[in-house]
Amino acid sequence: MPPHRALIIGVAGQDGSYLAEFLLAKGYAVYGMVRGAPAERYERLEHVRDELELLQGDLLDQSSLESVLKQTSPTEVYNLAAPSFVPTSWTQPALTSEFIAIGVTRLLEAMRNVNPGIRFYQASSSEMFGRAKNAPQNEETPFSPRSPYGAAKVYAHHLTTNYRERYDMFAVSGILYNHESPRRGLEFVTRKVTDGVAQIKLGKKDELRMGSMDALRDWGFAGDYVRAMWLMLQQRVPDDYVIATGKAQSVEDLVATAFEYVGLEWKRYVVIDEKFVRPSEEYVLVGDPTKAMKELGWTRDISFDQLIRMMIDADIKRHGG
Numbered sequence: 001m002p003p004h005r006a007l008i009i010g011v012a013g014q015d016g017s018y019l020a021e022f023l024l025a026k027g028y029a030v031y032g033m034v035r036g037a038p039a040e041r042y043e044r045l046e047h048v049r050d051e052l053e054l055l056q057g058d059l060l061d062q063s064s065l066e067s068v069l070k071q072t073s074p075t076e077v078y079n080l081a082a083p084s085f086v087p088t089s090w091t092q093p094a095l096t097s098e099f100i101a102i103g104v105t106r107l108l109e110a111m112r113n114v115n116p117g118i119r120f121y122q123a124s125s126s127e128m129f130g131r132a133k134n135a136p137q138n139e140e141t142p143f144s145p146r147s148p149y150g151a152a153k154v155y156a157h158h159l160t161t162n163y164r165e166r167y168d169m170f171a172v173s174g175i176l177y178n179h180e181s182p183r184r185g186l187e188f189v190t191r192k193v194t195d196g197v198a199q200i201k202l203g204k205k206d207e208l209r210m211g212s213m214d215a216l217r218d219w220g221f222a223g224d225y226v227r228a229m230w231l232m233l234q235q236r237v238p239d240d241y242v243i244a245t246g247k248a249q250s251v252e253d254l255v256a257t258a259f260e261y262v263g264l265e266w267k268r269y270v271v272i273d274e275k276f277v278r279p280s281e282e283y284v285l286v287g288d289p290t291k292a293m294k295e296l297g298w299t300r301d302i303s304f305d306q307l308i309r310m311m312i313d314a315d316i317k318r319h320g321g
């Protein structure tokens with residue numbers, strides 16, 4: 001058995017697929033838990049499918065978690081499974097809480113029963129800061145979530161800390177700000193823009209319908225952020241970290257950067273559509289990654305401009321350009 005064995009819950013998502021690649025390159029045996037059948041097609045995993053072992057399990061089902069843990073004997077478990085599009089958490093609040101809040105409770109209990117020596121990473125989120133009074137936010141900033149998604153993530157975060165303190169488990173949370181990639185879902189604003197710009201460039205579309213152009217976010221590259229997850233589990237002492245770029249950018253910056261890359265003037269194509277406008281956000285979600293940079297030695301490799309260009313190149317290719 002290889003000495004390093006990782007189980008990724010939510011392996012078929014954006015972060016799961018980047019983390020799987022990263023750990024395989026480090027020589028880990030990588031196991032992924034999926035809700036559907038392992039033989040199904042998982043688009044984001046196609047290029048590494050032969051190197052991974054997929055097992056069926058569900059955060060809603062405690063016995064399936066214990067069974068997957070027993071079958072794989074992981075040294076590290078990463079919990080990246082969650083419905084991640086924040087607005088959906090308002091239409092499915094109970095299901096969101098089941099997966100995120102009660103799901104982590106089942107997972108921590110399963111690890112405690114099967115092997116409390118497993119190192120555990122919990123995907124916490126900048127959404128936990130919600131209407132934060134100060135910017136940038138760091139590990140000391142009080143949580144004030146403003147969505148069922150954010151509230152459930154706060155519960156999961158606190159529970160992870162409780163298991164660390166009460167049972168002396170190596171259980172940590174990474175508070176990650178928005179992180180994007182060509183594998184991001186099309187409903188998220190970065191991917192919506194890069195996909196739209198790619199189609200406009202190829203003459204397949206002639207407008208891009210957007211919501212609030214002045215909303216601010218701290219956007220990084222998912223590939224850089226999964227490295228931080230791994231670093232957190234290699235420390236001597238378990239602790240929580242904010243992972244962010246430290247720079248706030250507006251949706252308008254995003255749109256301008258994307259159109260400029262393909263040589264088009266954004267004002268000619270962007271139409272504001274009330275359907276996409278969210279209630280005004282008087283807060284600024286931007287993270288301070290100082291602690292992670294100092295203690296983990298983490299830095300990002302990919303800048304905002306490089307990220308947007310990478311996403312547009314991939315979308316142009318996908319649309320046959």
Ligand code: GDP
Nearest residue numbers: 086187188189190209210211212215251276278
């Ligand atoms: P979130 O940070 O998890 O909500 O990530 P999103 O990528 O969905 O949205 C980031 C921000 O972009 C929010 O403040 C939205 O108000 C803003 N935004 C502006 N136009 C759009 C749009 O057309 N779609 C989405 N998803 N967000 C938009």
